Amino acid sequence: MRALITNDDGIDSPGLAVLASAALEAGLEVVVAAPATQASGTSASVAAAGENGRVASERRSLPGLDVEAYAVAAHPGLISLIACRGGFGGKPDVVLSGVNLGANVGRAILHSGTVGAALTGHLNDVTSMAVSLDVGLDEPEPLWDKAGEVVRVVLPLLLEMPAASVLSVNVPNIADVRGLRWAELARFGTVQSRVDERDDGEVELVHVYAEESLVPGTDTALLAEGFATVTALRSVDRDVSSERALPAWPA
Numbered sequence: 001m002r003a004l005i006t007n008d009d010g011i012d013s014p015g016l017a018v019l020a021s022a023a024l025e026a027g028l029e030v031v032v033a034a035p036a037t038q039a040s041g042t043s044a045s046v047a048a049a050g051e052n053g054r055v056a057s058e059r060r061s062l063p064g065l066d067v068e069a070y071a072v073a074a075h076p077g078l079i080s081l082i083a084c085r086g087g088f089g090g091k092p093d094v095v096l097s098g099v100n101l102g103a104n105v106g107r108a109i110l111h112s113g114t115v116g117a118a119l120t121g122h123l124n125d126v127t128s129m130a131v132s133l134d135v136g137l138d139e140p141e142p143l144w145d146k147a148g149e150v151v152r153v154v155l156p157l158l159l160e161m162p163a164a165s166v167l168s169v170n171v172p173n174i175a176d177v178r179g180l181r182w183a184e185l186a187r188f189g190t191v192q193s194r195v196d197e198r199d200d201g202e203v204e205l206v207h208v209y210a211e212e213s214l215v216p217g218t219d220t221a222l223l224a225e226g227f228a229t230v231t232a233l234r235s236v237d238r239d240v241s242s243e244r245a246l247p248a249w250p251a
Contacts, residue, residue, distance in 0.1 A: 001159070003028040004083040004092040004121075007100065008039045008113025011071040015099030017062050018144045019131060022151040023096055024067070026159075031088050032062060032069035033079050035113075044077035044116035055082065076117035084124035094159065095121030098131035099147040103170045105132075105219040105229070106186035115168055119235045122166040129158050129167045134223050140173060147171045150228045153180065168231045172223050183229035186218040 005020045007013055011034040023030050036058070048055045056073040070088065072079050080095050082088065097117040104112040114130045121128035133147045150171045158167055171177065214221035219229040 001028050001093040002090060003030050003094045003096055004080065004088065005030055005032045005067075006034050006076050006079050006083075006095065006097050006117050008035065008042060008076045008097075008117070009101050010035050010038050011060055011069070013099075013101065014142070014144050015101060015131075015133065015147065017065060018148045019096055019099050019151060020062065020065055020067055022148050022155065024065070025152065026155050028094070030067045031083075031092070032060075032067055033057070033072050033083060033088050034070075035076060035079065036071040036073050039075045039113050041111050042075040042077065042113040042116065043111050044120050045075040045113070046078040046081055046120075048074040048078055076113045077120045080117040080120040080128075081124065084121060084126050092121075092126060095126050095128040096131070096151075096155075097121075097128070098133075098169075099144060099151070099171075100130070100132035101135055101142060103132050103134035103219075103223060104130060104168060105134075105170055105223065106188045108188050109168060109185070109233075115233075118166050118168070119233065122164050122233075122235050125164045127158060127161065127163060127165050129154070129169060131169045131171070133171050133173055135173045143173050143175065146173070146175065146177060150177065150180070154230060166233045166235070168233055169228065170219055170223055171228045172226055174226060176226070177228050178226040179228070181222050181227045181229055183219040183222050183227075183231050184215075184217050185231060186215060186220040187212065 003023045057070040060069045100114040109115040118128035118130040
């Protein structure tokens with residue numbers, strides 16, 4: 001099986017190498033394609049740098065890994081799309097995105113480039129997984145190897161799931177993770193943006209911890225309790241529960 005490894009933190013992120021290493025240990029054929037620069041918060045954007053409709057990529061090497069790797073002038077959503085259309089040497093069987101520096105939890109995953117790459121794989125009928133490490137605003141030392149341990153446990157489960165399944169995995173940044181739990185999405189997320197100042201022509205945003213109470217069973221609550229969380233996701237879908245009779249038009 002062939003795996004695309006991508007992220008939104010960029011080609012030089014240690015989390016990318018951790019994810020690629022776990023995929024290799026699982027026996028997957030690995031190709032790495034990640035943004036040349038930081039692309040956090042880009043959701044499933046298919047934007048690319050440049051104005052001529054062509055996407056630039058550069059061959060790179062990852063320390064300690066003998067894999068095909070590319071630094072791409074594009075957001076992770078577009079990288080995933082390109083891969084799923086055979087742009088990096090054949091359509092992958094699985095898209096693995098991460099390991100992200102910081103949790104991607106709650107409905108705020110809508111904004112995550114890490115999750116966006118996985119959901120783009122799902123939309124293109126490729127099984128996918130986003131993996132994030134809960135490193136908070138106070139920036140403690142990231143325990144990348146702990147995230148790798150969790151990936152090695154969850155990856156076989158992912159590969160046994162129905163085609164085009166997609167998982168979001170979050171790992172607490174602690175040495176003694178208590179275990180794995182399926183989790184609901186919290187209402188928003190752990191960190192939120194706040195408008196701090198607004199001047200003529202400029203708005204200042206700051207990131208703060210959410211002040212809402214943690215709801216038991218949600219990803220934010222379980223992470224706070226020391227569990228790694230697994231959430232199965234669906235991408236864009238029709239919501240029939242909101243549908244009502246439409247007005248007659250034209251009359």
